Structures are given as C-alpha cells and as structure tokens.
Amino acid sequence: MDIDVQSLIFDFIGGIGIFLLGIKFMGDGLQRSAGDRLRDILDRFTSNPFLGVLAGIVVTLLIQSSSGTTVLTVGLVSAGFMTLRQAIGVIMGANIGTTATAFIIGIDIGEYALPILAVGSFLIIFFSNQKVTAIGQALFGFGALFFGLELMSSGMSPLRTLDSFHELTVSMSETPILGVVIGTVFTMVVQSSTATIGILQGLMSEGAIKLDAAIPVLIGDNLGTTITAIIASLGASIAAKRAALTHVVFNIIGVVIFMILLSPFISFVTYLQEQLSLNPSMTIAVAHGSYNIMNTAIQFPFIGALAWIVTKLIPGEDMVIEYKPQHLDPIVINKSSSLALEQAKLEVLRMGDFAYKGLEETLKYAQTLDTKHSEMASQVEGAINNLDRKITEYLVAISAESMTKWERDKHTLLMDSVRDIERIGDHFENITELIDYRISNKVDLTDQAMDDLNSMFDLTLLTVKQSIECLDNRDKELALEVIRKEEQIDQMV
Structure with missing residues (x-):
C-alpha cells in the first residue's frame, strides 16, 4: 500500500497544532470562568503536603496543564508564598491532575467535535458577557482538542501498514528505554505531556502500536514535561530552581521505579483493560492515571527526603519575598483596639519597606536592563498587593470595635497610608513596563537623560x-x- 507522505505529515502537524491550541483555549476558558483564584487556592490549601497534592490536582484540572501548575508553583515558592515541602505536594498533585485530559479523550466523542466547536464560537462571538465568553472559550478548546485528535488519528492510520514503523514499535517493546527516550524528547519539543498521550491514544485506536510499546513512551512523557518548569526557573531565585529540580527528581525517580516494575505494571494495566472492557484510548488514560497516582503514593512519604536532596544539589541562602503578613493577629482585635492598631502599623511599615525595595529594583532594572531586577520588582509588587488586601481586611475588622477619637484618627491614617503605598507598587510596575517597551523597541537614552x-x-x-x-x-x-x-521632584518632572 502506497502512503501519501504529504497528507500524513500535514494531517499530523495540523492536528497536533489544533490539539495544542484546544488545550490552551480550554485551560484559559476554564481559568477565566472559574475566576482567577488559582493563587488563593494554592496559598490557602497548602498548609500540609497532602492538601498540597489536592490543591495541585484542582488547579491542574482548572488550567489543564501540569506544566502551568508547576510554573505557578515555582513562582509562588520564589515569592515566599509557600515552602519547598508544600510545593513538592502541589507538583505531585499536578502530575495526577494532568491525567484528566486523557480520560476526557478516552470518552470517544470525536464525531461531535465540530458541533462543540460551533457552539463555543457562537458563545464567543455573539455574547459580550465575560462569563459566557469564557465558557465559550472552554467549549471551543474542548471541541478543538477532539478535532485535532481526529486529524492526528486519521493522519497516523497508514503508519500501521508501514514496516519501518512496525519495526520501531517492536524495538520499543523489546528495548523499553528507547520508548522512554522517544516520549521524553517529543514532550520536550511540544512542551505538553497531554499531546504525547493524545498521540499514543490515537496510535492505539488505529492499532498502530501495542500496549507494551506505548507504556514506556507514556513513562518518558512524564519526564519530558519537566522542561517547562526548568525553563521557568532559569535566572530565577534559588527557591525557584529547587522547586523546578524537585519536579525533575520526582519524575526521574518515578521513571526508574516503573522501568524496574515495567512487566508487572503492564500486566496490571492489561488486567484492568480486560476486566473493565476498556477501549484503546481509555486503556492509555488508565495507564497514565495509574502511573501518576502510584508514583505519588510511593514517593509521598519521602517529601522531606526530596526537599533535602534538592537543597543539597542547589546549596545557598535564598532571598525570598515573604508575602504573608507577620503582625496581624485577629485575636488582638477583641482584646484591645489600640494594640491591634499598633500591629497594623507594624505591617504597614513592612509594606512601606517593600515599596522602597521595589523602587530600588526598578532603578537597577533601568540602569542595567537585567530582567532579574524586573522579576524581583514584580514579586515585590505582588507582596504589596497581598499586604494591601490583608491589612485593609484587618483594619475593617478593627473598625467594628469601639475606638477613642485618637484611635479613629490613627485608623484613618493607616487606611490612607496603605492605599498610598499600594499606589507606589502600581507606579514602579508601570515603570518596569516602560523599560520593557524601551528594550523591545530599542529606544536609547542619552547619558544626560539617564x-x-x-x-x-x-x-x-x-x-x-x-x-x-x-x-x-x-x-x-x-x-x-x-x-x-x-x-523638588515636581520641579524635576
């Protein structure tokens, strides 16, 4: 049988493009419709590693990207929002959460892809309500995901008759490490483990690959997905580098464990396939889900050891911005308004120190154009925004109590100060954006201007x-x- 190579390549690359776009649209739409509270979810539900795992699963379900959750986590660790141990739980949860897309794909609704796309498009185009358009975006992405998958599958169907491809799958069965390498490299290239799993599901559905050849690729794809976190941590703080390295170490250990236990794991998946009468796509989804759940269950008791390993591999003291308030004790409010106001004042002064630090980093960015300074300024601005919210809530709670005139005056002063300091954060953020514009548009300033x-x-x-x-x-x-x-500053302006 002659194979139309051009059609095969075009269908495959076009399908994977639409598939990746679908995942992005679906994740963005779900995130917008659920409200941008991902940081709050991670901040609130990571008090212990187990809750961190659950938070990682939930956030990954919302944004449909384990890499996205990991990058967000790297940022939060760098910002001081969570410790390394808490982050490890979130990263483990993200690996489980990302398996949801494979299960969605396993439900064979590809023939309804175009109507779903149409409904999503209508909601985006004909409605101005943000919530409705966000749902439309998620639906459009959902349909695009299946449409892209159908294109990929139809493009890959001739591969089952190709001798060289058959030999490759036999090699992957006999030499599983080859499958791991293929899965790792491909996922690194497309930066989406879901895409690799989608391709495996397509190949299995077309009968072009057998389970014992697919599972090593599936294991490798979990290793390949770590590249996004590594890229996100380049040039970042030591804490961010450690969080990214944790993702790598966690997945390397998982690969080693499951390569040793490959035969029993394949037998286990085959048993589930037979007992549950799973279609080929759902078999891959179950294998993917089982792998990540088991890997997390095995390594979860050793979170402390993982944190110790990455701290030894990346030594040094880290400068992190502590987002959380340090002085706002709610118990004090009922006991003494005066003492509570003093607590609030200490936090406002801390917020002011952050404003000074942010301006300092912005000046360094203007002088050196080194992005590490703009990243630090951005973290400081995030800390200021968080403290603004927390201090304001605390001051509102104090205002419900009885206060003397002097205390009311102090309360008003602190409220005004919080608002003004927050504006400093907005201003240096605007300045960093202007410096970004200057860099991207190659705007030169004279020495006199500088x-x-x-x-x-x-x-x-x-x-x-x-x-x-x-x-x-x-x-x-x-x-x-x-x-x-x-x-004087006004005159300089």
Whole structure:
C-alpha cells in the first residue's frame, strides 16, 4: 500500500497544532470562568503536603496543564508564598491532575467535535458577557482538542501498514528505554505531556502500536514535561530552581521505579483493560492515571527526603519575598483596639519597606536592563498587593470595635497610608513596563537623560524612606522635609 507522505505529515502537524491550541483555549476558558483564584487556592490549601497534592490536582484540572501548575508553583515558592515541602505536594498533585485530559479523550466523542466547536464560537462571538465568553472559550478548546485528535488519528492510520514503523514499535517493546527516550524528547519539543498521550491514544485506536510499546513512551512523557518548569526557573531565585529540580527528581525517580516494575505494571494495566472492557484510548488514560497516582503514593512519604536532596544539589541562602503578613493577629482585635492598631502599623511599615525595595529594583532594572531586577520588582509588587488586601481586611475588622477619637484618627491614617503605598507598587510596575517597551523597541537614552533619571530616582527613594520613618516616629520636622523634597521632584518632572 502506497502512503501519501504529504497528507500524513500535514494531517499530523495540523492536528497536533489544533490539539495544542484546544488545550490552551480550554485551560484559559476554564481559568477565566472559574475566576482567577488559582493563587488563593494554592496559598490557602497548602498548609500540609497532602492538601498540597489536592490543591495541585484542582488547579491542574482548572488550567489543564501540569506544566502551568508547576510554573505557578515555582513562582509562588520564589515569592515566599509557600515552602519547598508544600510545593513538592502541589507538583505531585499536578502530575495526577494532568491525567484528566486523557480520560476526557478516552470518552470517544470525536464525531461531535465540530458541533462543540460551533457552539463555543457562537458563545464567543455573539455574547459580550465575560462569563459566557469564557465558557465559550472552554467549549471551543474542548471541541478543538477532539478535532485535532481526529486529524492526528486519521493522519497516523497508514503508519500501521508501514514496516519501518512496525519495526520501531517492536524495538520499543523489546528495548523499553528507547520508548522512554522517544516520549521524553517529543514532550520536550511540544512542551505538553497531554499531546504525547493524545498521540499514543490515537496510535492505539488505529492499532498502530501495542500496549507494551506505548507504556514506556507514556513513562518518558512524564519526564519530558519537566522542561517547562526548568525553563521557568532559569535566572530565577534559588527557591525557584529547587522547586523546578524537585519536579525533575520526582519524575526521574518515578521513571526508574516503573522501568524496574515495567512487566508487572503492564500486566496490571492489561488486567484492568480486560476486566473493565476498556477501549484503546481509555486503556492509555488508565495507564497514565495509574502511573501518576502510584508514583505519588510511593514517593509521598519521602517529601522531606526530596526537599533535602534538592537543597543539597542547589546549596545557598535564598532571598525570598515573604508575602504573608507577620503582625496581624485577629485575636488582638477583641482584646484591645489600640494594640491591634499598633500591629497594623507594624505591617504597614513592612509594606512601606517593600515599596522602597521595589523602587530600588526598578532603578537597577533601568540602569542595567537585567530582567532579574524586573522579576524581583514584580514579586515585590505582588507582596504589596497581598499586604494591601490583608491589612485593609484587618483594619475593617478593627473598625467594628469601639475606638477613642485618637484611635479613629490613627485608623484613618493607616487606611490612607496603605492605599498610598499600594499606589507606589502600581507606579514602579508601570515603570518596569516602560523599560520593557524601551528594550523591545530599542529606544536609547542619552547619558544626560539617564543622569537626570538616576537623580530623580535617588531623590524619590530617599523621600519614600523618610516618609516611612515619619509614619513610624510621628516626626513632624521630617514630614516637612519630605514635603520640600516632593516639591523638588515636581520641579524635576
């Protein structure tokens, strides 16, 4: 039988393109329709590693990408939102959550792909309500996922008659490590383990590959998916690098364990296939789910050891921004409004220190154009936003209690200060965006312009520092000095 190579290649690459677009659209749509509360989910439900696993599963189900969850986790560890041990639980959960797409694919509804695409398109085009368009986007992605899969499957169906491909699958059966390498490399290239699993499901459905050749590829694909987290951690903090390395170590250990237990694992999946009368696509989904659940169950008791290993592999002290408030004790509110206000003041001063740090990093970014400074400024801005929310909630709770006139005045002052410090965060974020624009559009500043900017930055930094001191010490003379400096800054503008 002659094979139309061009059609095979075009159907395959077109199908995988639509498939990847479908996954992205579905994840983005689900994320938008569920509300952008992923950071809150991870922040709130990672108090212990077990809850971290559950949080990792939930977030990955929402965004349909284990790599996305891992990258988000790397960012949160770097930002001080969670410890390395908590992050390991989330990464384990992400590996389980990503298997959901394979189960969705296993339910054979490919013939309804085009109507689903149409419904999604209509919701996006004809409705202005954001919630409806987000659901439309998720549906469009859902349909595109199946349509892309159908294209891939039809493109790959001639492969079963190709002798060289048959020999390759036999080689993968006889030399499983070859399948692991193929799965790893392909997933690294497309940066989606779901795509590799989708292709395996397509090949199994067409009878082009047998289970004992598919499972090593499936195991390799879990290793390949770590590349996204590694890329995300390049140039990031030590904590971020450790979180990314944890993802790699966790998956390498999983590959080693299951390559040793390959025969029993294949027998187990074959048994489930026979007992549950699974179709080929669902068999791959069950194998993928079983692999990740078992791998997590085996390694979960050793989270502490994993954290120790990556800390030894990447030594050093890490500078992390501590997002969470340190002084806001809710118990104090009922006991003493005065003491609670003092607690709030300490947190506002800490927030002010963050504003100074963020401005400092922004100046360094303007001077060096080194993105590590913009990343640090972005983390600081995130910390300021979080503290703004937490301090405001705390002050609102205090306002429900009875206060003296002096306490009410202090309460108003702190409320205003929180709002003003938060605006500093917004301003240096805007400045980093302007520097990004300058880099991307190759805008050069003269030495004189840079000198003027540096002078203005230095004066602003000093003014912010003195403002925080004024708030701390209630220093009227220093406050008047700050006002004079503000007038100087106006003249420089």
